[in-house]
Amino acid sequence: MISHFADSALRPRYMGMAADSVGKRAESCAADGRLDRDSWQELSDEGLWRLPVPVRWGGTGGTWWDFVAAFEGIAAGGRDLGFNLSLVAQAGLIRSILLYGTDEQKETWLPPLMSGSVGATALTETTGGSDVTRIRTAARQHQGHFLLSGHKDHITNGPVADVALTLGRVPEHGDRDITLFLLDLRSEGVTRGPVENMMGNRTSPTGPITFDQVRVDATNIIGGIGAGIEAIYNTISLDRLLYGVLAAAYLDPLLEDVLAYARSRTAFNVPIADHQYVQGRITDAKFAVEATRWVSYGALDALLKESPQTSLMCSVAKYHAGETLKLGTETALRVMGHRGYMEGPHTQALKDALGTVIAGGTAEIQRKNVFNQMRRLSSTH
C-alpha cells in the first residue's frame, strides 16, 4: 500500500495548484487572520474532498492514501502550515460521517463538504481541552427533539465554518452519554466569537462557538446517543497522523532552502555547509522528518486495517509531528543566522510550528496515550 501511494501523481498535481493559490495568498491571509476561502474553493473544485469518498456518495472512490498524497502536495506547494491545519479539521469530520453516519446523513452532509463548505471539529471548552470527557455541552429532551447548549473554545475554522462536528452529552441517557452532533452553524441559537489572536497559524482562524438551545434532531447525531467517545477517538486518530504527514511534507522544501543557503553562505573561507556542526543540525532535522513521515504512514496503514496498534501509532505520529516541526523550523532559523531571526518567513514558521505541540492534543497527552496503549496492548498478550 505504501509503495502504491508513493507513485501517486496526485502529490505533484496538488503541489502545483497550492503553489499558485495557497502560497501566493498566505502572507495577506496571515496579515488579515483569515482562512483563504478562494484556495479552499479551488482545491474543493479540483476534487480534494472527493478523493477518500466512495463513488456512491459522490466521491471519486479513492482511499485516504489518495487524500494524503494530495494533502502532502498542498503542504509542500502552499508552504502555509495554518492552511493545512484547517484541512485537517475537515478531514476528520468527513471520515466520521463516512464511518458512523447513516445513509441519509451521508447524502445530506457530504455533498456540501466536498464542494467548498468548511467544517470544524469542536471538542475543547473553556474548562480545558485535554480531558475531553469533562465537556459540559449538553442536549436536553424537548417535545420530541433535543435542545443543545454549551460553549466551545479555540475551534479551528470556528469563525468561518459552515458545519461543526461537536462533542456534547445527553445526560438523560445515563453515565455513558457522550455524543457527537453534526451541526449546521447557521442554525438558530449558534453564535461565534471573534477570531482568536494567536501567535501563529493565523491563516487557520480559531475561535469560540456558543450553542444556546440549538434544536437537535436524530439526523444531527452521528453514531447514536452515547457513541461519541469511540467515534471521536477515531476522528482524532486520523487528525493525529495527518499532523505527522503534514510535518514532513511542510519541512521538505524548508530543508531544501536551508541546504541551499548553507551552500551559498561562507564563513571561515568555506561554505557553512562544510562545517560539521552545521551539517549535524541539518541531518538531525532530516532524521526527524523521515521518522515522522514513515511513522505517520505506518499509523495510516494501522488505522485503515483497524489494527489494535492504531491509537498508539497515531499518538506517536502526532507527538513527532509537533517536535519535528519545532526542530525543523528552529533549524532553519539557526542556520540562517540573523537573517533567520528577522521577522519574516522563518520566524513565522517557528511560531506556526509551536501551535502544533498543543493543537490536536498536547505532547503530554500523546505521551499519556502512548503509555496507556502500551499497557493495554501488553495486557492483551
Ligand SMILES: Cc1cc2nc3c(=O)[nH]c(=O)nc-3n(C[C@H](O)[C@H](O)[C@H](O)COP(=O)(O)OP(=O)(O)OC[C@H]3O[C@@H](n4cnc5c(N)ncnc54)[C@H](O)[C@@H]3O)c2cc1C
Ligand atoms: C492552533 C490550535 C488549533 C486548535 N483547534 C482546535 C479544534 O479545532 N477543536 C478543538 O476542539 N480544539 C482545538 N484546539 C484546542 C486544543 O485541542 C487544546 O488547546 C488542547 O487540547 C489542550 O487543551 P487546553 O489548552 O485546555 O490545555 P489543558 O487541557 O488545560 O492542559 C494544560 C497543560 O496541562 C497538560 N496536561 C493536562 N492533562 C495532563 C495529563 N493528564 N498529563 C500530563 N499533562 C497534562 C497539558 O499537556 C498542557 O500542557 C486548538 C488549539 C490550537 C493551539
